[in-house]
Amino acid sequence: AQTIHQWPVAEIKAVGSPLSLGCTIKGKSSPNLYWYWQATGGTLQQLFYSITVGQVESVVQLNLSASRPKDDQFILSTEKLLLSHSGFYLCAWSRTVSNERLFFGHGTKLSVL
Amino acid sequence: GMPVEQNPPALSLYEGADSGLRCNFSTTMKSVQWFQQNHRGRLITLFYLAQGTKENGRLKSTFNSKERYSTLHIKDAQLEDSGTYFCAAVSSNTDKVVFGTGTRLQVSP
Numbered sequence: 001a002q003t004i005h006q007w008p009v010a011e012i013k014a015v016g017s018p019l020s021l022g023c024t025i026k027g028k029s030s031p032n033l034y035w036y037w038q039a040t041g042g043t044l045q046q047l048f049y050s051i052t053v054g055q056v057e058s059v060v061q062l063n064l065s066a067s068r069p070k071d072d073q074f075i076l077s078t079e080k081l082l083l084s085h086s087g088f089y090l091c092a093w094s095r096t097v098s099n100e101r102l103f104f105g106h107g108t109k110l111s112v113l
Numbered sequence: 114g115m116p117v118e119q120n121p122p123a124l125s126l127y128e129g130a131d132s133g134l135r136c137n138f139s140t141t142m143k144s145v146q147w148f149q150q151n152h153r154g155r156l157i158t159l160f161y162l163a164q165g166t167k168e169n170g171r172l173k174s175t176f177n178s179k180e181r182y183s184t185l186h187i188k189d190a191q192l193e194d195s196g197t198y199f200c201a202a203v204s205s206n207t208d209k210v211v212f213g214t215g216t217r218l219q220v221s222p
Binding site: 038 | 153154210
């Protein structure tokens, strides 16, 4: 069975500090991977997607970057956090390139102060 | 307008009540998922539909691609049904997933 693990569970960071969030998928080779962001009380917005190692496409510009260093790993990062980065970050995977059924991780709650 | 319009934005039910949520799509979608987000933020998949109707216990969902809508019906609401419900649909044109704006459901005793 496939499992998706996100870390950390929560972060409290200062404005201007760096950030790195991670996501690992086990039990599925070559998954399509996604990062989503959710403002408090808001809907989910796709930030990045990746269909293969080393390839990441940006969907929304939020002064964040993403990388896929391994087939089963997806990293979201920034050098300088903004207050507007606060929210809930969710990693997801799907089987096909056409965005079929999404499977989500448990998410990371980020508070930028 | 928004590609996915979800209604109602908020819903209050007493235990045992029945109700429904709806997502209307401005373009043709080829599949839809329904999620419940709990108080910890965890997204729980309720349904994935490419067409037709599915039932799971007290929940039933319908997706009509031609008429551009999907519904989620909750029967005999329970306290644990509280949370925020999202539909997420895949566009037939772009293959992109678009989430609805969510329905915040509160079930009271």
